[in-house]
Amino acid sequence: MSRFARLIPLLALALAACQPLPHPFSDLRPPPSSPAMSPPDAVGIVVDPVAGAPAPTATALGEAMADALRKEDVPADTKVGNAKSYHLAGTAQANEDGQRTRVTIVWALRGPDGRAVGQETTSDEVPSAIWRDGDKELAKALSAKAALALAARVEGDVPVEKQVHDPVVALRPVTGAPGDGGNALSRAIGAVLVRAGVVLKAKPADQENYWLSGKVEISPVPDGKQNVKITWSLARPDGSAIGQVSQENQVPAGSLDGTWGDVAYDVAAAAAGGIVELIQNAQAATGS
Numbered sequence: 001m002s003r004f005a006r007l008i009p010l011l012a013l014a015l016a017a018c019q020p021l022p023h024p025f026s027d028l029r030p031p032p033s034s035p036a037m038s039p040p041d042a043v044g045i046v047v048d049p050v051a052g053a054p055a056p057t058a059t060a061l062g063e064a065m066a067d068a069l070r071k072e073d074v075p076a077d078t079k080v081g082n083a084k085s086y087h088l089a090g091t092a093q094a095n096e097d098g099q100r101t102r103v104t105i106v107w108a109l110r111g112p113d114g115r116a117v118g119q120e121t122t123s124d125e126v127p128s129a130i131w132r133d134g135d136k137e138l139a140k141a142l143s144a145k146a147a148l149a150l151a152a153r154v155e156g157d158v159p160v161e162k163q164v165h166d167p168v169v170a171l172r173p174v175t176g177a178p179g180d181g182g183n184a185l186s187r188a189i190g191a192v193l194v195r196a197g198v199v200l201k202a203k204p205a206d207q208e209n210y211w212l213s214g215k216v217e218i219s220p221v222p223d224g225k226q227n228v229k230i231t232w233s234l235a236r237p238d239g240s241a242i243g244q245v246s247q248e249n250q251v252p253a254g255s256l257d258g259t260w261g262d263v264a265y266d267v268a269a270a271a272a273g274g275i276v277e278l279i280q281n282a283q284a285a286t287g288s
Contacts, residue, residue: 044085045069045076046087048089050089051092053092054134061139061143065090067143069150072147086112088150089107093105095270099129100126101126103123116198118150120150122143168210170201170237171201172214173213174186179256180259180260182216198276211236215231216229217231218256226253226254226256232271243282245274245275
């Protein structure tokens with residue numbers, strides 16, 4: 001297990017739980033393979049496998065999202081697509097605490113050219129067993145809210161990008177990390193956020209909406225260990241703070257003095273859901 005595999009983000013925001021929506025006529029709907037559900041000229045959305053979820057759950061989530069999009073009159077499938085199809089990729093972050101697991105899923109929609117169209121985040125605390133086993137009702141609950149928002153970004157049978165102005169985030173250097181941690185964390189958080197659909201700039205200029213900075217603090221603790229605290233701070237270009245995502249854990253003393261390797265990506269993956277939600281909340285607060 002990675003040294004940071006059990007990091008739990010301390011989010012500076014409330015994560016809203018998703019509830020399944022009633023669909024009283026769902027039993028009368030033709031199966032996804034029916035010709036009526038797959039018109040030959042439909043471009044549609046291909047729902048890619050959900051990364052970071054147990055295999056049964058990844059499959060259930062993909063099928064549930066495709067079904068939820070079809071219920072909103074958006075052609076969608078987990079297998080059938082063409083060169084003009086849009087792709088929806090989910091990235092799951094699960095923090096297990098005994099018999100309960102906090103699940104956050106970032107759904108990123110991209111055009112056939114790979115350009116980001118938008119992203120939505122869903123979160124809930126669920127029994128660990130049903131998260132691991134691919135429970136279909138849970139998959140529906142985690143897909144329904146995001147499907148409504150994603151469907152609003154497309155028009156007609158063919159996904160067409162609306163005039164949605166995605167926020168631009170400038171990455172500032174990660175400070176305080178020993179070894180190659182500064183560069184490794186910067187690369188990792190950039191890669192993970194781009195995968196989640198966030199538009200990034202390499203450094204602050206004058207077009208970005210937000211700045212994201214990372215700070216690493218290391219302090220000695222007993223038994224030959226170090227306490228490592230990583231704080232991701234989102235701010236506006238004028239310096240006014242929006243919120244933070246913090247992570248903290250203990251590692252063997254000196255173990256991060258060299259190459260961080262996969263540890264940087266573990267940290268970034270664990271923080272991404274909270275960072276994306278901070279951005280979305282800031283956008284909603286300004287009416288963007």
